[in-house]
Amino acid sequence: MNFNNCGDILTIQFGHYANCVGTHWWNIQEKSFNYSKNEVQDINHDVLYREGVNEKGQVTFTPRLLLVDLKGSLGALPENSQLYGDVIEPSEAQVEWEPARVDIKEENKLQKNKFQQDLEDEGNSQSVAEYNLENDVKVWSDFLYARFHPRTLNIIKEYQHGNDSLFSIYPMGGDLWKSEQFNEDFVDKIRNYVEESDFLQGFQVLLDSTDGFSGLSTSCIEHLRDEYGKNIIAFPMIPSFYPDYKFQTEEERHQSLIKDSSRVLNLAFCFNNLRENSSLFVPLCTGKNGWRQPGEKRKFYHCEYDPELYYHSGAILASALDTLTLKYRLKHTSYTLRDLSVDLTPQSRIAAAASLCLPFSLNSDAELIDCLDHWEGPLTQTITPNCTLGTDRMIQLYTLRGISEDRLKRPSSKAGTQKDLPAYKCETIREMLEFYLSCTTFTSINNVTVVDSRLNVETPFPKIFDKFVGQKGNIFASPRQPYADVDSVPVMAGLHNGSGVGEMLESLHTQAKRIKFARFHQFKNAGVEMDDYSECLDNLFDFRECYEDNYFI
């Protein structure tokens, strides 16, 4: 028995945006299950998935996942898993009561969108159909392709999902966590998953960090740490857009500004807690600023997305997550989530940044060596808000997927000018990238992982690539055929620690400090005192100091 190999991970998602990202992530993975058998499979899906048996005795393979969202957030998706147990037609006979005195109250049946309908009657081949998911998607379940285990869905009855959801501040989440009704069930489900597992690597937590879920998720993380030790990677997320920005009246504009402030407060409390209780946390946002407002969107070459759609921006972050986490879910390594969090967080630098290059654009007729030779600027674009990645004293873990070794360079007989490049001596993609990084960074530690599998971007992944991206993600000089959708792309993603992360924390500190906390009665009513706020600020300030450059790695 080899304990270093593989090991399971439990993923937990808190909040609607995190669930949008998560939905894309599970979709991406399950779409790649369909690959034909002779295709190389270097990803170990057992890390994030579990095998089970349903009531009919059929074998199931479902995400090892718990997710939490508010009442009304599921759309037409039933809370009870249809993978386990039949769809039950309501009838008086199911009630332990005199049938004549049973009153059945049925709400109007919610219509599933075309994509979901087609999934339901599986006979319909889905590839031909045209969907308008940009319009049809209202909630994440509208584009959910994966199927869940009955444990997975957890709906909070106390708060309604929607624009003016009242589940808006950090302390509400903490209170909810403590309530017996939520806590007992949820804690039990975590334990059920952990119990099943022979060796648990740890936990991945995707969380909304600007509303009440910031408090709920961090309370949960505290619990995980107390109960199961400290291998917890958290991805606090900031949505790419808030519906309250579509204000029409002066009053609405004012309300939106107030919300911006309380979102900053939520973030500050959330990060402060993550600093203490997670093993590593990586803030994610497709906007540049993140704190008060998501801000201008981050741009990627050959990729055009609409930040007002969570369906779009969620796909960007999911692509990053699927790629970044490959490090601890590959078949042939024993590298775990714990290793990653240890490597990336020297000197208590628990916070780190992430970056992405989607797609990793390699021209169809080019080799990696030329591509790198002509590359301008950093290889990847940061997706952590308010964070500029430097080139000095960095710890960086990169993952490049979907570029096969035969695209490295031309054989020496046909190499031409490639031969003149010092990189020509590199024999593998990994070697060449490490060489490239060593030339472009200073006193840094760089590590590269290379994975064969491309990122699957078939429907329901949004059509966000421009017409120069080919079916397999290569970049062409002329547009692809209109009928040929992109089905997969190469991607590069990175995790980084360095002084830029300290600056990110400082900018949050500055924003949070500017807020007149005493005016935010909601926090006070929920039991958060001025002192708590000051302490949180002080902690963030001290935390930022771990990143100062005079600490030598």
Added chain:
Amino acid sequence: MAISLLNPKAEVARAAQALAVNISAAKGIQDVMKSNLGPKGTVKMLVSGAGDIKITKDGNVLLHEMQIQHPTASLIARASTAQDDMTGDGTTSTVLVIGELLKQADNYISEGLHPRVLAEGFDKAREKTLEILEKVKIPVEVNRESLLDVCRTSLRTKVHQNVADLLAEVCVDSVLQIKKDDKPVDLHMVEIMEMQHKTETNTKLVKGLVLDHGSRHPDMPKSLKNCYILTCNVSMEYEKSEVNSGFFYKTSEEREKMVLAEREFIEQRVKKVVELKKKLCNGTDKSFVVINQKGIDPMSLDLLAKEGIIALRRAKRRNMERLALACGGIALNSFEDIQESHLGYAGHVYEHVLGENKYTFVEDCKNPSSVTILIKGPNKHTLVQIKDAIRDGLRAINNTISDGAVVPGAGAFEITANKELNVFKDTVKGKARLGIAAYAEALLVIPKVLATNSGFDAQDSIVKLQEECRLNPEPVGIDLTSGEPINPKDAGIFDNYIVKKQIINSCSVIASNLILVDEIMRAGMSSLKG
């Protein structure tokens, strides 16, 4: 289910209008809830737009399933939640009485009575009603019969009579099993375990524990008799230590060495358990079971399995406490000086597999002070319905024990209170007496609705009950099969004292708030935030 009759912008309405809005809101909610009351009430099966099913007859649950936007409604909802939190019962009655108080108030206020005066009367009536309750309550001894009566009354308003009677026995027996002296029990020590089972619907008391997991090693025994039980919170799982993680700083040989040392450490722990087992069990008919709150990895499981030990990992935190109470022994945090006296005992430990779920029964315990109620049912919503009922049944028993008294049900208390309040009213000077009259009248909503729900005419029934009450010093309630007066004591219909008390207290306060419109506006708004 949305209640649409409510105007969400009530705060701008002028006082008179606002009062009208409050009254109509309370009436609206009352109308929805009315049909639920009593053993002949209707059960609601709520089917969501996505097809999810929720079965309930509980006023509080229903209120929360409805989308409540209006402050009035949310205030009433809070009262019913408070009622539920404190007593576990009486939520429908709470809503009905509040609604009725407002209806009565409406009549008087429209005739020009000032709401303040009315509220004053409500408060006087409340105090008097509490006195009446003290007179009417019936002291009880804590024994199986008396507990069964209350529990059965409550459960028959929640599930079929035959199921209710079975559940009542299960609930009472579980409490009696773990009760010490005549004190209420810690209900956490009654575990409720659900099993979804296609063909079986059944509930039974297990005088021991049922855990929702089983052993994770193919060679472990599936059943053992005469078992030592070791309960512990000690990791038997190899974990990479901090210094041994990551790849930047260590050579692979260094790492190998550390892994071995760390593994060795865990193995020593497991061997301690194995040694104790050998010492105590080998050569006897005894066997050994380990139940650990922490993890046990496959290598450790292997060592234990070789010795014929059943080992369970990741037991629920609360089960550590339950196990100690059910089997004896103490939960260990280390195996340093582990010995026989630390261990508990169970006559039989065995595994039950259902689909992908495993269950472990720890049974035949000697005089357990923690037990399990096991529910089997064909689907989630039925299981939930039964589980809710059991929770309420257990609360009813605990209430009875702590009250040392019960109240005659079937409307008897309300009829008596109505009679006495009307006498009391005449001793009060000024217009506040009108508030008392309104209050007395409002209480009758309970027997009235009980009658209506059984198909009898409310007025006819009330007249009969009041006549009988005047002549008869014994409590007079309504027989729901005949519509005639009965003595609830003879029929074994009893309600919890604390439930009635809480209803009396909260209803007059909430109703007063609602008629004093200015206050409600503020209260309502802040309740929205919470």
